[in-house]
Amino acid sequence: MSVQERKQRERAERERLIVATARELAEHQGWDAVTTRKLAERIEYSQPVLYSHFRGKREIIGAVALEGAAEMAAAVRAATAAADGPRERVYALAHAYLDFAVRNPAVYEAMFQLDGGLAFAQEDTPEPLKDAFAALLESLGEVAGDGVHPGLFTETFWAALHGQATLTRAGRLPPEHTEQRVELLVDRLSVV
Template sequence: MSVQERKERERANRERLILATARELAEQQGWDAVTTRQLAERIEYSQPVLYSHFRGKREIIGAVALEGAAEMAAAVRAAASAAAGPRARVTALARAYLDFAARNPAVYDAMFQLDGGLAFAKEDTPEPLKDGFAALLESLAEVAGDGVHPGLFTEVFWAALHGLATLTRAGRLPPEDTERRTELLVDRLAIL
């Protein structure tokens, strides 16, 4: 069944092409510009082809979000493991998180601002999302402090990072003070 295998391979390639194109277009011109027509034209297929891969636009956004979650988890883990000592680890984690959000605004939007039809904080939460939270938890648990549930602490720390990321990106916070805000956050939240 080599023929069938080839077809499946080609199909998988095209699906990757769709996601990569959607992501690229979103980073270049924003998600509003990612219309099914524009996307179809860029991958050089007609619109209905998109619907043979995804249920709709929401699911495309969701798929990009999952990609992003996996990348962010990797980035956070890499930064944390390259740092020595709890304090350096947490600082590196925070910087990596905010850096990812700043460098991939469209992906970050797909993960948290847009409706990608993803479930959260439930049984059927997709693996990359749970793993993203786990990546934060790994480094944050050690600085949660005595008597504080590590999961709860991670939620609060994560929320703070998320707030900084979104408000900065939306122009609500001046970008030049990001580093000072990060240091203040780590100083206060983490018990070293």
């Protein structure tokens, strides 16, 4: 291994450490607790080292969001692969999505509520975000119904799931009715 390859590997490892530490700190104390000074202390590097990887907190949030998008896509695909039939795949997708939001609140917040400097639904949208949407589209496109654009249907269904996840987390929807909401959403929107 060349010196340059070793340095690139070490740089990538430091970036992973910064992102993992930011994520852990945000999950335990919230995003307000994530500062470059606190991250530098936790990973035992100087703030200039942090800034050599990320221009600031916004880019760190973006990196956490991209990591989360990849994890959510994998969770949705795993859940839908284990389901039999289109309707069951949609139920599995909805549960996987909502479970991800509950298990990873700070990551979910980074993905959809904080400004991580990421473009959505544009040509320069990062691949992990495109793939997360594709994971939803794979199962939802087949239940959109005749004459309904699969992408538009997926956006609408996703918006409903996001609303449910966000409102439940904020205490505005009682979590004990999640299953009934999922059933209503699947029964009313999907055509199978």
